[in-house]
Amino acid sequence: MREKKVVVLASGNGSNFEALVRRARASRYPIGFPLLITNNPEAKVIERARKLGVPYRIIEDPGKPTVEAIRSVGRVDAVVLAGYMRILPPETVNAFKGKILNIHPSLLPAFKGKDAIKRAWASGVKFTGVTVHIVTEKVDEGPILAQRAIPMFREESLQSLEERIHRVEHALYFDTLVKFLFDKPVKYALLASYEKTPKLVRFAHFLQEYGYSIAATSGTARYLRENGVYTVEVSALTGFPEVFGGRVKTLNPYVMGGILFHREDDYPIAMEMDVPEIDIVFVQLYPFKETLRKTKDLDEIVEMIDIGGVALIRAAAKNHAFVSVITDPEDIVPFMLEMEENEGQISEETRQRLAVKAFARTAGYDVDIYEGLGGILAPTEMYRDVFIHVKDPIELKYGENPHQKAWVYTGPNSFLSATEQLHGPALSYNNILDVYSAWSAVMEFSDHAIVIVKHGSPAAGAEAESPIRAYEKTLIGDMQAAYGGIIAINFAVEEDLARKISEHFYEVIVATDYSEGALEILSKKKRLRILKIDVFKYRLPHLQMLMQGGDILVQTTDFDPPYEYIESKTEPLTDKEVEDVIFGLKMVKWAKSNAAVVVKDKTLLGTGSGLVDRVTAVRVALQKAEDNVYGSTLVSDAFFPFPDSIEWAHRFGVKVVAEPGGSKRDKEVIEKAKELGIKLVFTGKRLFRH
Numbered sequence: 001m002r003e004k005k006v007v008v009l010a011s012g013n014g015s016n017f018e019a020l021v022r023r024a025r026a027s028r029y030p031i032g033f034p035l036l037i038t039n040n041p042e043a044k045v046i047e048r049a050r051k052l053g054v055p056y057r058i059i060e061d062p063g064k065p066t067v068e069a070i071r072s073v074g075r076v077d078a079v080v081l082a083g084y085m086r087i088l089p090p091e092t093v094n095a096f097k098g099k100i101l102n103i104h105p106s107l108l109p110a111f112k113g114k115d116a117i118k119r120a121w122a123s124g125v126k127f128t129g130v131t132v133h134i135v136t137e138k139v140d141e142g143p144i145l146a147q148r149a150i151p152m153f154r155e156e157s158l159q160s161l162e163e164r165i166h167r168v169e170h171a172l173y174f175d176t177l178v179k180f181l182f183d184k185p186v187k188y189a190l191l192a193s194y195e196k197t198p199k200l201v202r203f204a205h206f207l208q209e210y211g212y213s214i215a216a217t218s219g220t221a222r223y224l225r226e227n228g229v230y231t232v233e234v235s236a237l238t239g240f241p242e243v244f245g246g247r248v249k250t251l252n253p254y255v256m257g258g259i260l261f262h263r264e265d266d267y268p269i270a271m272e273m274d275v276p277e278i279d280i281v282f283v284q285l286y287p288f289k290e291t292l293r294k295t296k297d298l299d300e301i302v303e304m305i306d307i308g309g310v311a312l313i314r315a316a317a318k319n320h321a322f323v324s325v326i327t328d329p330e331d332i333v334p335f336m337l338e339m340e341e342n343e344g345q346i347s348e349e350t351r352q353r354l355a356v357k358a359f360a361r362t363a364g365y366d367v368d369i370y371e372g373l374g375g376i377l378a379p380t381e382m383y384r385d386v387f388i389h390v391k392d393p394i395e396l397k398y399g400e401n402p403h404q405k406a407w408v409y410t411g412p413n414s415f416l417s418a419t420e421q422l423h424g425p426a427l428s429y430n431n432i433l434d435v436y437s438a439w440s441a442v443m444e445f446s447d448h449a450i451v452i453v454k455h456g457s458p459a460a461g462a463e464a465e466s467p468i469r470a471y472e473k474t475l476i477g478d479m480q481a482a483y484g485g486i487i488a489i490n491f492a493v494e495e496d497l498a499r500k501i502s503e504h505f506y507e508v509i510v511a512t513d514y515s516e517g518a519l520e521i522l523s524k525k526k527r528l529r530i531l532k533i534d535v536f537k538y539r540l541p542h543l544q545m546l547m548q549g550g551d552i553l554v555q556t557t558d559f560d561p562p563y564e565y566i567e568s569k570t571e572p573l574t575d576k577e578v579e580d581v582i583f584g585l586k587m588v589k590w591a592k593s594n595a596a597v598v599v600k601d602k603t604l605l606g607t608g609s610g611l612v613d614r615v616t617a618v619r620v621a622l623q624k625a626e627d628n629v630y631g632s633t634l635v636s637d638a639f640f641p642f643p644d645s646i647e648w649a650h651r652f653g654v655k656v657v658a659e660p661g662g663s664k665r666d667k668e669v670i671e672k673a674k675e676l677g678i679k680l681v682f683t684g685k686r687l688f689r690h
Helices: 015-026 045-052 064-071 090-095 116-123 158-182 198-209 218-226 234-238 253-260 267-272 288-294 298-303 308-318 329-341 348-377 429-442 467-474 495-501 516-522 575-588 614-628 644-651 666-676
Strands: 004-009 031-038 056-058 078-081 100-104 127-134 144-151 187-193 213-216 231-233 277-284 324-326 419-423 448-454 457-464 486-489 508-511 529-533 543-548 551-556 596-599 603-608 633-636 656-659 679-682
Touching (some): 004 015, 004 158, 015 031, 015 045, 015 213, 031 045, 031 064, 078 158, 100 158, 116 158, 127 158, 144 158, 158 231, 158 234, 187 198, 187 253, 187 308, 198 213, 198 277, 198 329, 213 218, 213 234, 218 231, 218 234, 231 234, 234 253, 253 308, 277 308, 288 348, 298 348, 308 348, 324 329, 324 348, 329 348, 419 516, 429 448, 429 457, 429 486, 429 508, 429 529, 448 467, 457 467, 467 495, 495 516, 575 596, 575 603, 575 633, 575 656, 596 614, 603 614, 614 633, 614 644, 644 666, 666 679
Parallel strands (some): 004 031, 004 078, 031 056, 078 100, 187 277, 213 231, 486 508, 508 529, 656 679
Antiparallel strands (some): 100 127, 127 144, 419 529, 448 457, 448 486, 543 551, 596 603, 596 633
């Protein structure tokens, strides 16, 4: 393409002149500026010309001498007036008829002539603007090439208004010149990124090499300019400033239209409206879920809900036939490589792939907002609309059995995302189920607590005043069942406890932290998976979901206390007995139903779980407790339908029995407990776990 020659006439500061030259060079348009003509020897534009390396001449006569100077550079494609404070005589206008452009700081025909900005500001109008027109013999009356409306604000100063108008002039003048010279709009890449990185700067420079002008929101534009990228702020492109504390930046017809217009069917109207052609959109949204992790301040959380960014992404993805949309910084380098290999072009396949990824990004973002904000504003209503946002699954070795395939998807505040594996093989499908059960159970306790889970149910566990004592008590439980299980600890593990734990075989250990020495000791067991959980990062889920037969069962999660009350139906309980009842309820709550546990001195002695009838669950728990059962407490996850469980408890020497109550035979059960001398309490809350 032949280089287009443009001669500039200027009399004053020359900011429009510099903007034209710098943008032409930055965006690689074949536009040359062989000469600057000024009629003012003191004009600041002369210094700008020197810095830019543009030849200049001082010619005070706008007539024949100016015409000769312009013609001295050869064929001229346009003559641009940039604050030229002389009226061109007919001979000059006729010499370059239809090729002389001027920019005026108002919406012509309003406020013609000098001091247009000041007169508009003083007039009280709500809108002024910028006009680019062809120069004729009549002042400020030639054919209009482009206009941009600019709102005025009552409290705004004249200086502020002037600054905004000049920024719009710099953008509109160049865009109109390109359209005038090449009969097509400027190609733009729009960048809006919350995160500012060197990769973003490299990407912007790269796009400029391929002829793109860079447009950006204010923060991104400032960062790019600081790093040497000539950038047009969106507000300069549209004429409208960012308003309402920055909440509205890009929601404007010039931006959305520039992305959405059909490059074939809508091209004529886009040209008529001076809509910029935005062919590449890169957006990184406000970090909503990251903010949700860091603060509980509702105002701060709400401000991180991105509106304009999502609209930009969806618009670009919708018009993917013509527009490339990037939402993942990891796609920048492959995108640049494809442009290099294809002379600046991006394939339809790539645009389609990026569009699908963009829709996934906005869909996931909306789910994050719904779950995060919904959990704060109206958690009880969230069962009405359930959305599952999972991506980038981790493939597991196999599922529940070796012949089943399995994957795990982690959420932003999920249990696994808050967990770091420090040692050992990858977690299996069954490991993950058991680790979650073990940690959920041990979280029930405020003192030092340990729970060992096997096949989804607690097999052993205890609560005590010290870490070592808690573990010593845990070993009193069903360690045969606990062999190869998952051990969960609600405190940091030190060396002395690590030595004792290493004496037994466990699949997984999960704790809040480990001392350096403890980690060294435990790491000697090659097959032991060592997990550390960040309790502040893990956000308890509001809902629990189970997919069964293609249907989804949804219920609220149960992290509430495992009882409504502790009501004695026979003799009153001692404080110590009440403590054991509560301990047992916390254990049986996380056992598979039908379930019963035997506890004593805040120690789990035996568990009967996953049984199809309650009396068998009771018998198994009693048998597991063996010699320690005498004087213990038996806790059931649901009511006793018959008195037979009370009889079995008496046979093994149980002292206290706890159950929810609610059976039609409660009276018979109570009478049997009184008859056998067993203290019976009702708790009012069933604890089924299927």
